[in-house]
Amino acid sequence: MERGYQHGYSGSVTSMFDIEGRRRKxxxxxxxLSxxxxxxxxGLHALNVGGSAGIIDEYLSRHFASVTGIDIDETAIQFARKTFNNENLHFETGDAMALRYEADTFDVVVCSQVxxxxxxxxxxxxxxxxVLKPGGKIYFAAGNRLMYREPHYNLPLLAVIPRPLAHRYLRLVGKGEYYYEKHFTYWGLKHLVxxxxxxxxxxxxxxxxxxxQARYMMKTGTLKHGLARFISRYAIWLVPGYIWVLEKPMTTMRNAEVM
Structure with missing residues (x-):
């Protein structure tokens, strides 16, 4: 099976409509970003790539000058348009790999688990x-392939094993026919960005x-928190997920000034 577009994702993942869960993120x-x-x-204009049902976008619009949410999932975008009508909030169905916006349009891009x-x-x-302006920033949240439990299917080691075995694993436990999601390791992500x-x-x-505002991830003082602190300090490549801020270099702007 060829790995094409993952259409209709919100139809099988109810968490996309979990208002409190999405607002916590x-x-x-x-x-x-603040x-x-x-x-x-x-004073900044933001783009949320893969924003799905618009819950995160609506919250962001309370803080930014404008927010545009884009997703290939038409059902999710229709829900967002019907549910949220803030004047500075816009939703569009589109391909994240072929954005229709002009270069250097947005101050901030959000790309969370996409x-x-x-x-x-x-x-x-x-x-x-x-589409990011020189000096602009991306909020990039990304899962690590070297995670014990794969979050989309709640299965241990699914992301770690070779993909042909992962497809068979899903079929064996009755959770699907094809493992679509493709995670990178820490080093793969570093190369990506x-x-x-x-x-x-x-x-x-x-x-x-x-x-x-991340107590939903872990509570301070717990065993989980202590272990996470240890791993993030001594083995960052084993942390199951990352939050990075990516900044586009100012080179483009400097070159324009010279010309």
Missing amino acids: ARTMVSV ECSDRPLA YEHVPDAGKLMAEMYR CSFSVTDYTPLIIRDPDKY
Whole structure:
């Protein structure tokens, strides 16, 4: 089976319509972006790539000058349009690997748990780079292939084993015929984002979840929190997921000024 587009994702994943769950993620996004931005968010224009049903987009629109949500899932975009009508909020059905926007359009791009769902993560990254203004930032949340439990199917080691075996694994446990999601390792992700400068917020968030509105990930003082702090410090490549802020270099702007 060829790995094409993953249409209709929201029809099989109810968490896309979980209002509180999605807003928790959005609060962390706002917290991180507020800290790393050199300008108030209220003056910035944001694009959410793969925003699905629009819940995160709506929350972001309370903090940004404008928010555009794009997803290939027509059902999710229709839900978003019917449910949210903030004046500074726009939804579009579109391909994240072929964005229709002009170069250097957005101050901020959000790409949260999306790269594994597109046919070509490299094309996704190149398109986000293109539409981002020089000096602009991407909130990039990404899962690590070296995770014990794969979150989409709640199965141990599914992402780690070779893909032909993963397809058989899904069939054996009755959770599907084809394992679509394609995760990268820590080093694969670093290569994927090599065009950007990277600020790794993962250890900062793990160290102080309360500061970044991330208590839903882990509670401070627990055994899980202590283990996560240890791993993020001494074996970052084993952390199951990352939150990075990617910054597009200012080179393009400097070249334009010289010309």
